Amino acid sequence: MLTTILYRSHICDNVSVKSLEEMVATANQRNGDADVTGILLFNGTHFFQLLEGPDESVSTIYQHICGDRRHYNLVELMRDYAPARRFGKAGMELFDLREHDKDDVLQTVLDKGTTKYQLFYDDRALQFFRTFVEATEKENYFEIPSADSWEFIVDDSLLPPAKVVPADSAACSFAFQPIIDPLAREVVALEALLRTPDGLPPQAWFEGLAGDEIYKADLNSKKIAFAMARDLGLRDRTLSVNLLPMTLVHIPGAVGLLLQEIEANGLVAEQIIVEFTEREVISRLDAFTDAVRQLKAAGIRVAIEHFGEGFAGLSLLAQFQPDKIKINRDLIRDMHKSGPRQAIIQAIIRCCTSLEITVTAVGVEKAEEWMWLESAGIYQFQGHLFASPCQAGIPAIRWPEKKIPFI
Ligand SMILES: Cc1cc2nc3c(=O)[nH]c(=O)nc-3n(C[C@H](O)[C@H](O)[C@H](O)COP(=O)(O)O)c2cc1C
Structure with a gap:
């Protein structure tokens, strides 16, 4: 079964952007081995990630991510099942939103889409991407202390x-x-x-x-x-x-x-x-x-x-x-x-x-x-x-x- 998980989280203060690049390189390897796709967006404060792949592999990787001390206040936004992948290339890709123009970042992400059909704008997962990029739900991100x-x-x-x-x-x-x-x-x-x-x-x-x-x-x-x-x-x-x-x-x-x-x-x-x-x-x-x-x-x-x-x-x-x-x-x-x-x-x-x-x-x-x-x-x-x-x-x-x- 093909599973999709979406979550958002808050980066910890002591984590440098440089160390994120190293994490992404390792994750790319791991995801590739497990046939999982990980599209990660970062806006300088928050992460937003889509994980897609076989149910068991996605769940295992997600469990590791949940326990990762580089981020906190992790909120699972969606867990869904689909007949085909949205993003076909297994591995991991990071989009630092600060380096992209707000108007084309979504298109850049969509361009990574490899489904047989064009990615649908009314797809729930893509709507979540849009919401994160446009930061329209930000007032509902409550930053709670540990x-x-x-x-x-x-x-x-x-x-x-x-x-x-x-x-x-x-x-x-x-x-x-x-x-x-x-x-x-x-x-x-x-x-x-x-x-x-x-x-x-x-x-x-x-x-x-x-x-x-x-x-x-x-x-x-x-x-x-x-x-x-x-x-x-x-x-x-x-x-x-x-x-x-x-x-x-x-x-x-x-x-x-x-x-x-x-x-x-x-x-x-x-x-x-x-x-x-x-x-x-x-x-x-x-x-x-x-x-x-x-x-x-x-x-x-x-x-x-x-x-x-x-x-x-x-x-x-x-x-x-x-x-x-x-x-x-x-x-x-x-x-x-x-x-x-x-x-x-x-x-x-x-x-x-x-x-x-x-x-x-x-x-x-x-x-x-x-x-x-x-x-x-x-x-x-x-x-x-x-x-x-x-x-x-x-x-x-x-x-x-x-x-x-x-x-
Ligand atoms: C925001 C964020 C996204 C991550 N995404 C992935 C991922 O897609 N795949 C992966 O293998 N590890 C990812 N990691 C790293 C994992 O949390 C974890 O460090 C890695 O799976 C190794 O697990 P372990 O340290 O428990 O052995 C991510 C970490 C963070 C902070």
Whole structure:
């Protein structure tokens, strides 16, 4: 199979252009032996490379390139498959854009094309070439420092770690996880995550329930969440709880019951955010939208979690606009290295900015993920990097602090 990989990266400060020429000579030999073509563009700061050839050889060479310490912030832009090569001559060619006129460099690259047919201008790979040469995407190249430029300081002064025992401990329990603004050192909210009394995830708790029992159990579990929040002293905090969207549709008076429990535990509706997962099909959208209106009328805010991964996607936003959207780990994972994930997340941010919807990134585990998302304009984070969920308690928070460089 003929594979094409495109990536861009940032040259390290200590790398001379002279040493690049040597690297290209060696790479030319290696690529030739592996039947791989490598077209490398360099603009003085960034590299952009196309690798083309047999799947295994391209993947192996790309892995070496990813680990090369002469460049950093490597972002894979495209991985695609084609019936024929665009650039037939196996080996390696470097185009230093500073030595070419901007208007003819693309043509010079295209002239290297050896396909039977003329290279198509609407070919995705060539569009990426054009974009790099014309630098039209440059504002989206976030130059993030390496992960080890941060240390994480454990702090429990904002939320003293505490443990409680749920009153009806046989039923279910909750783990609490903070949502924070790391640079402002602010706890934005706490999410109550459903667990079995033994700490197993919600799937284990819902197992064995069928039909409306699921929705009843879902709603009833909130009684325990609110009681635990009260016992943990979270009266002045924003508290997020999860609800299956269809619980509001299937259980008559669900909103009234929620409000009753909020009040019974000394909490107020304005401090509560109800999070709906977009993974469950919302089959009666009108009834659901009506229930959401009731929540909002009572002062409860609404969030959609796992945004973009479910059935409704962006079209859900056309129907109703939540106060908050949560982007989950499935999209966040290693997004600092993935062009497609970056493009999707930026589209979500742009859309939410236009609608004044707050975006939270969930499942953040790596400092690079967090730094990229901060650069893109997200300020609220939830994830193991900062604080893991704590069963029946509140965890300490790890605040990031920039290491002072050694002089
Ligand atoms: C921007 C850039 C592009 C590179 N392109 C290639 C290439 O096309 N083929 C190749 O064999 N090595 C290329 N290299 C060098 C590899 O990263 C690596 O040094 C080489 O494969 C030897 O791997 P090793 O040092 O792990 O043995 C490139 C390096 C950089 C910084």
